[in-house]
Amino acid sequence: MKPRILASQLRCPSGTEALDVALKMNEANRLLNQKCIDLLQLKSGDSLLEIGPGNGAFVADIIKVAENISYTGLDWSDDMVVEAQRLNEYWVKQGRAQFQQGSSEHLPFATGLFNKVLTVHTLYFWEKPSDHLAQIRRVMKPAGLFCIAFGDSSFMKELPFVPYGFNLYDEAEACALLRSSGFRVVTTVHHQERGLSNTGDLVDKIINIIICEA
Template sequence: MEKPAMSAGDVASQLRRPEGENGIKVGFAMNKSNAALYDMVLNCLGIKPGDRILEIGFGNGHFIPALFEREATIRYTGLDMSETMVAEATRENQARISEGSVQLYLGRTEEMSFAAGTFTKVFAVNVLYFWDEPAVALKSIHRVLATGGELVLGIRSRDTMQQLPFSAHGFTLYNEEDAKALLEANGFRDVAVHTAMETPRMSADGSTMVEFENICLRGIKF
């Protein structure tokens, strides 16, 4: 007997914090759905030799090798609040973990305990929606960034996210003006915004065609 399809609320919960068998399936789905936005974020990130990079919400770690393809000398740290995703990403990136270039941690952005000024760059893809206290999360990021360090956030706009039924369940949606103002209000300066439209594609449930507006924001800690 087939398991019933997940409800919109169930999908939203798994996107926030993937867990168990369904969480693993959602993680694989995100690898495909986030590919264009992730590539856009990496372009905005402008990785340099020796960068110390923190990714918040790395999922199953599928995209971690893409950072090293751009620059082999980086040190990568990942933080995710899903035990399932930490386990999957650890399995997928064991070689780099063993050699010391990748470290993965279980935890929440608002409570991370990395030392002040640890990272030259921090980024997150499709995570901003899930911060219940975004000001607290951004202040935590600001603390762990070195002076001159950069925060890069990749999201999809409110107008296009509203095409997806699950976004009505626990998502805080933003358009570019809202997101930029949020970064500026929490200590980030020279906030730059880039937008791009994805090629239209069928929604995951096959019910409609969707076209996403991707937004990449980059702010600097002075």
């Protein structure tokens, strides 16, 4: 897949390529997602919003951490919402999971609804990140935890698809952005692994995981 097309699919998987792109993203990001889930300190009764879950491959891993966890996934891609509903049909029927199409720039949820929020590899696509973060903070309960993970600019800038619509950040830039939006940075974690990128190539990944309090 040409870099420009891959960049577009990573932003919003759609059409005949969508399912294959989602599977590649799952493979590339499995270890990172597990790390983020662990850092959110999920407990019984938590209500979690995930922004950009793709096909929802890791939903069961979240729900099974503790009893009575409720999950909501919001994704830009209609195709991904349909696939996530299909893959997680059991949890949807149990009333434990739901999926909606939409953008975190205009979250369609009530104020103070979630006490945990997770987003992985979406920051690059936010044209006005402060608007997205204001919405995320609005829908969070006081002292709720927000986990945001993204590839460090030092690593990402070498990837061939990045010139086509990716806004890159390092840890300091992202922390400053979060603080200016009213979040308190609790901890930062550097996740490093050698694994497949979305191009299918082996790369040394440097990922920033930031845990914030609303």
